[in-house]
Amino acid sequence: MSAALIAGDRSQAALAQLARSRMRGKISALEEAFTGHHAFLLGKMLKRIDAIDADIAEPDAEIEEISAPL
Incomplete structure (x- = not known):
């Protein structure tokens, strides 16, 4: 989700659909958060x-x- 958001995807629904495992049960809350x-x-x-x-x-280079x- 973060990578898609960084890449410029602003679709709340699309970003929320990228959720995995237990987060899938919180799709509506995720949509609001984005x-x-x-x-x-x-x-x-x-x-x-x-x-x-x-x-x-x-300093690493130095x-x-x-x-x-x-």
């Missing part, structure tokens, strides 16, 4: 994760460069 606000928040969280990944990648001769 609003623009939730998509906005998820986008913000993913941007933060990307920033953290970039913060980690920079460590690899320094340790290459070893």
Whole structure:
């Protein structure tokens, strides 16, 4: 569901139908939950994760460069 939402799918019914196992019993609640606000928040969280990944990648590259001769 998150991947579809991130990819731009905004159809509440289609997103809710992607639910699995116990969540299938909560389709109507899921449909209500998939609003623009939730998509906005998820986008913000993913941007933060990307920033953290970039913060980690920079020192990793430095460590690899320094340790290459070893």
